[in-house]
Amino acid sequence: MLNLAGGKSTLTSQARYSQPGDVIIGGIISHIFMPFEPSNFNEYPYLVGESLVLTKNYQHILALAFAVEEINKNNQILPNVTLGFRIYDSYFSERWTCRATLELLSTQKRFIPNYKCDVHSNLIGVIGGLYSEISLQMAAILGTYKVPQLTYGSAPVISNNIKALSFYQMVPQEAHQYKGILHLFLHFSWTWAGMLVADDNNGERFLQTTIPAFSQNGICFAFIERVKAAYITDVFDMLQYGAKLYDSIMDSKANAFIFYGETQSMINWRWLLHLPEMEFTRTKEAKGKVWILTAQMEFASLIYQRSWDIQHIHGALAFTVHSNELEEFQTFLRDRNLLSTKGDGFIRNFWEQAFVCDPPNVHVDRDVNEVCTGTETLESLPKSVFEMNTTGYSYSIYNAVYAVAYALNTMLLATTKHSMVADGQMKFKDKQPWQLHHFLGRVSFNNSAGDQVSFNQNGELVAGFDIVNWLVSSNQSFHRVKVGRMDPQAPSDQAFTINDSAILWHRWFKQALPLSLCNDDCPPGYRRTKIEGKPFCCYDCVPCPEGKISNHHDMHDCSKCPEDQYPNKDKDFCKPKAFSFLSYAEPLGTVLALFSLLFFLVTTLVLGIFMKHHNTPIVKANNRDLTYTLLISLLLCFLSPVLFIGQPMKVTCLLQQIAFAIIFSLAVSCVLAKTITVALAFMATKPGSRMRKWVGKRVASFIVLGGTFIQAGICTMWLATSPPFPDIDMHSVTENIILECNEGSTSMFYCVVGYMGFLAIVSFTVAFLARKLPDSFNEAKFITFSMLVFCSVWLSFVPGYMSTKGKHMRAVEIFSILTSSAGLLGLIFFPKCFIIILRPQLNNREHLLKAKTLKHRHR
Structure with a gap:
């Protein structure tokens, strides 16, 4: 404590706040902050201007005094027993804590440990301290005597050398x-x-x-x-x-x-x-x-x-x-003043520091502006100096006193060994502090604020x-x-x-939620990536890869959209995929359909011209029936794209590839038959040639039918094993669900195309060899060019078809059909139409005989 005498502040070992009673509760509460330890207990430091008083801790002292006073007024708790207390200041010092603890265990006003001669000093429990080190020093001594200790501050780290039996925490785990x-x-x-x-x-x-x-x-x-x-x-x-x-x-x-x-x-x-x-x-x-x-930093x-x-x-x-307001405690604080309070050795020092005044009747070496009137009120102090509201520490001290009182009351009710003095008060000659542990560990009650107070098996407050x-x-x-x-x-x-x-x-x-991040959150559409050499909370943000999204801030990884959805441009949410197929309503489908119709009409016109000039030499040359068959097959070729445009259905999927394969095989077979007919006709004109028996319609018909039937057989096998069917492709195109015709068997599809290519190559080879044969209206050279175009188109079709996806695959196939068919139509039939329409004088027998005569002379 402080002894304000002789102009210096010195520490004494006397209890600064005490109240006698049949049973004593000790309190070791920190009030004056000692910045360093004295060298020994006889050398006390000079506290400059007493400026190291923690005024707010005065409430802890008053909480203990108030709880004892309230219990003594309550006849339901400890009837016929007066509860007293003795409070010492620990000065935040481990040395002074040890001394204060031993003072509690000694006869009052005599520092003689292990010796008691004062019947009024019956210590039953100790409350304290605020610091963990202080509590630990107290536990080292009180544990030896098995005196219950209820700490209201930080819970110390207890070693195995300390008897934890006497230790109770008024703070939660x-x-x-x-x-x-x-x-x-x-x-x-x-x-x-x-x-x-x-x-x-x-x-x-x-x-x-x-x-x-x-x-x-x-x-x-x-x-x-x-x-x-x-x-x-x-x-x-x-x-x-x-x-x-x-x-x-x-x-x-x-x-x-x-x-x-x-x-x-x-x-x-x-x-x-x-x-x-x-x-x-x-x-x-x-x-x-x-x-x-x-919680320890009040x-x-x-x-x-x-x-x-x-x-x-x-x-x-x-x-x-956890704490609640104690209304009676606030009234107790309001009634506190310097003049009317007795037995409080802390109040003068607190009053001086809190109100910046000199207590009356005290002579000091320094001058101040005024003397304390004693009428100052705690309520007038700033909260930074003293709080009228109950703090967590004061609430814990209040509950600690009540815990001891309830445990003591239970112990008294459970035993009958006691003696009565003349005034009717109980004497506790046969009661020792260690006997309280059994009841204190099991105590459970509701305080005046309505909170339940009890301990767990480790002696920690359940709160x-x-x-x-x-x-x-x-x-x-x-x-x-x-x-x-x-x-x-x-x-x-x-x-x-x-x-x-x-x-x-x-x-x-500015009242916005504070952020505490190593770096800003990754926005949606981005994901985290680790920065080498830095903690995992520090990271870079990289965009999500194609096909993935992140729809929340700070995503560790991007996720795929459902199959029927796709990422938007910012990759922060999924959009529903639209159904996609080559339709007449879109420009590409419309253009291809128009070209298909145009070539169909042109082919029809060519067929009409040939039929009108049915008996002219140029039509009759090179097998007129083959010419009509070829034109009809080209008509069907130009109509076949209709099967590829529109929403795929089971029938159209079956007809697409089958009709395309058979019709084109028929057209190429006709071209091959025409070419072979020209070659055979030339060889038959040589004297003694055996080829004359092969010249005629039978060979041409055999070639056309044979070439077509072989392709039809391949298609039949295709239909029997794995026919084409309508299918949905959700993965080829990111933004669309492709409605398409699945070939069923890709190998069979390429067999069909390969066979058609074989026929075209044979036709090209034979036409190339027969291109210079001396004959009027020789088609071989035109067939050579047409088959060159045809082969080029279909050779480029394969990589083009494999590299495109969705409806564009069908567009590539339609384009190849139209281009190759137009090549056959244009290179084979347009020269003849030119002669028939614009140079009719060349389409007669006299010109044919004259041309033959000139050729023989030239030879």
Whole structure:
């Protein structure tokens, strides 16, 4: 405690707040922050201006006193028993914690461990402390005596050397808080985080637990910094270290920062964020960051920090031990004042620091502006100095006192061994603190706020965490707003809840949801790709490959559309495929149909001309019947494209290839017969030739029928084994579903085309050899050119047909049919039509005899 005498502040070992009772609850609560340890208990540091008082921690002291007072007024709990308490200040010091613990175990006002002569000092349990190290020091001593210890601050990492039997945590299991932080990051899609942890055992445990869990859920860390404790003896080093750390935070692309620590870390954090105002950092303009603070970091400040700007904490999200408002406690706080309160050794020091005044009747070496009137009220203090609302720590202390009281009451009801003194009060001569454990571990009750209080098998409070949004007004007024909850008792899908609309972010973000990413999200139509040498949260965005889409932000991979859909241009959604086939309604189908009709009409005209001049020499030459058969076959060739245009059906699919193959084989067979007829006629004119018996219509008919029937046989085999059928092709063309005729057997299709090519090559070869035979109206040279065109067309058809897809395959086939047929028509029949129509004088017997005479003379 502080002894304000002689102008200096010294530490004493006396309890600064005590109240006698039949049963005593001890409290070791941190109030004055000691920046360094004294060399021994007889040398006390000089606390400059007493500026290291944590005024907000005074509420923790009052919470214990209020709970005891409330219990003593309640006849339902501990009837005929008065509950007392003794509170010591730990000074945030492990040494002073050990001393205070031993003081509780000693006779009051006498520091004699293991010796008790004061019957009024019956210690039944101890509440404390705030720091994990302090709690650990207490547990090392109290565990030996098996005195129940209820810690309200950070849970220490307990080794096997410490008896954990005496240890109870008034805070929930920390694993729930870790899960809550992870849920928070996943909820807001933050994947790039900063981590600041206190450089102690608890901080190391936090790192070892959270980093693997975060990584497994796709969250990386921009940097991890272990923050060392700052002492006033090395201020310059602290400022240099803090400035470097501050600049790293501001330069980071991460906007979400986790800070795990305790009250001392809160003081360090305030130092860190105040450095720009001291012009000690390179970064002049502070960027807004979202700070996620753990439950151990209750907002606190030293007295000299009360004037510092706290706008930087606006929008922070803090996990706190679940609490509810205690209305009677607020009334208790309002009634607190410097003059009317007795037995409170903390109040004078608090009043001086909180209200910046000198307590009356105290002589000090320094001058102040005014003396405390004693009429000041706690309600008038800024919330950054003192809060009237119940904090998580005060709520935990309040529940701890009640837990001890209920356990003690149960123990008394369960046993009958006791003695009565004259005034009717119970004496606990045969009751030891260790006997309370059996009842304390099983305690379960509802407090005045309606919350259930109980412990699990590990001595941890069965409760959850509140998520609080810290808000700072323009006048530096500090507020807390509950915006969510991490409740491990709820169903798994409801354990984490948060109200996004209730959160106010830092003004830097202009109330838009802050993003915390290593790089911007990949937009729809793109996918992630790893950047070598960087964490997996850092990636490049590359467009989806052809045929795939990504319809959400930040997709790891692109996906294929359903078979009946295809990617749009931006590859961010799938569009329904349209049915596609070569129809008369589209330009390509219309043009091909018109050309087919035009050539049909031209062929009909040629046939009409030949029939009109049926008896002329030029028509009769080279077998008139073959000429008519060839023209009719060409008429059918020009009509066959009609089968390829329009929606494929079973009948049209069967007729397409079969009719095309047979008709073209008939046409080529006629050409071959004409060519062979010319060759045989020339050879028959030689004296003694045996070829005369082959000259006539029988050979020509045999060639035509034979060539056609062979093709018909191939087609019959095709129909019998694997006939063509209507089919749907969803893959050849990205944007369309192709309605087509499947050949059934591709090999049979190419056999048909190959046989037709064979006939054409034979015709070309024979015509080429007979092209210079001396005969009037010799067709051989015209057939040579026509078959050259025919072969060229169908040779180019094969690669063209195989390289095109969908309706264009049919267009290629129609084009080849029309072109090759037009070649036969034009090169064989147009020269004859020219003579018949424009040079009729050449189409007579006299010209024929004259031509023969000239040829013989020439020879």
